[in-house]
Amino acid sequence: MTAQAQETSHVPAGERPLRRDAERNRQRILAAAAQVFTERGLDATLDEVARAAGVGVGTVYRRFPDKEALVTALFRERIDNLVTVAEDACAAADPWQAFVSYLEHAAAAMAGDTGLRQLMMFGTYDRDQVCYARDRMGPVISRLVQRAQASGDLRGDFEATDVKMIAFMLASLAEYAGAVSPDVWRRYLALLIDGLRPSRGAASPLPVPAPTVRQLGELMRGQQR
């Protein structure tokens, strides 16, 4: 789905470059892993990645010592990106818009990427990187919250830690309902946001229709588990 131009071919200066076929396969593996992990999550086997890359498992393990190394290589950038999203939102002029836009972007990032979601929510793999990112985001989020409260747009009893809890709820929902209706989470974010005002007039319009009864049924049936 995400066809990023993987710019990971830099040779660690001093080591022989990979043979042409090896480098080609390396790229295929990274691309396949990106797709498989974002779509099916970190539970996906390296065998699956190999199959998706049109390559043998051995080839994957020759390039990346183990699963964690591959995951780390893939997600470093995306995790950093979460911090950037927070900082960018902070830059917006309107405090309330800044706050809302951050919630939306953060949730969207998690909702569209099962692997990233698992990385942030549970500490599977690469915990240090994740902790570092969280530490960097903390202050930024606090500022977003304080500004929105100072301008009187955000209820006073809201706290910075609530942001992560909300992100978690929406991410869970996205994981559960994603197969049937990838965007429903936006509907419930909208409801929540209406709950975050100190007071308000008319309800804001909901961006996504409610799931149908049929969809609800598919959901439970689909989850096998």
Next chain:
Amino acid sequence: MTAQAQETSHVPAGERPLRRDAERNRQRILAAAAQVFTERGLDATLDEVARAAGVGVGTVYRRFPDKEALVTALFRERIDNLVTVAEDACAAADPWQAFVSYLEHAAAAMAGDTGLRQLMMFGTYDRDQVCYARDRMGPVISRLVQRAQASGDLRGDFEATDVKMIAFMLASLAEYAGAVSPDVWRRYLALLIDGLRPSRGAASPLPVPAPTVRQLGELMRGQQR
């Protein structure tokens, strides 16, 4: 935690009653299973149940043909109970109170019972029973929603299917955060509910404090996975 008086000792009329030790163990198993499944969820092994009951695995399997049978025996009543909760809520005079009270009771039931949560959210074990319950709750929930909308207390773009999605979100949160702060879900339910009014004045007070930064850290560290 829940020390229900298990009234499951009725002899199926025509079969010899169990020997005294056998009956005692049967009760121990049911009690232990109730505790283990509500606390740790349906992933718990029957070996765990046996250990908690102070009994060998063989004894468990002699009384219940397999894991599913035990789960079914245990949760039938609790699932039925969910329907009753909906019907009871329906009986309240104030439509908005009825609606809110249902949301709260349903979420509370799931939040306090990992096994029930998994049963309702994913179709593990006993799907028929669950589907039957869902079918019975459907109309009741619709009525709750319609009444609350007719009285002008609930925003018009809310739909009956939203109830289950919200229950799911809160249940996920409860599962994630339950170890650290079993009641946080109430905070977010309160936020959501404030978002469900067509319009409103001051925000209603939040029933639970936000998690502390420390708690948030524990959460991620605790989830191992």
Next chain:
DNA sequence: ACAAACCGGAGGAACCACCTCCGTTAGGGG
């Protein structure tokens, strides 16, 4: 054309959950 680098994927090792089997224990009718 030859050596070094690389490939594929069968399969080993470790793990886990469910369940079975059988030598041993203990209830309770006679």
Next chain:
DNA sequence: CCCCTAACGGAGGTGGTTCCTCCGGTTTGT
């Protein structure tokens, strides 16, 4: 009180999964 039998415990079989290794064969590039 004795003995038959129901019931017990828990070691271990079975099947399934995931991570990773190994080696006979292939490709590359000099």
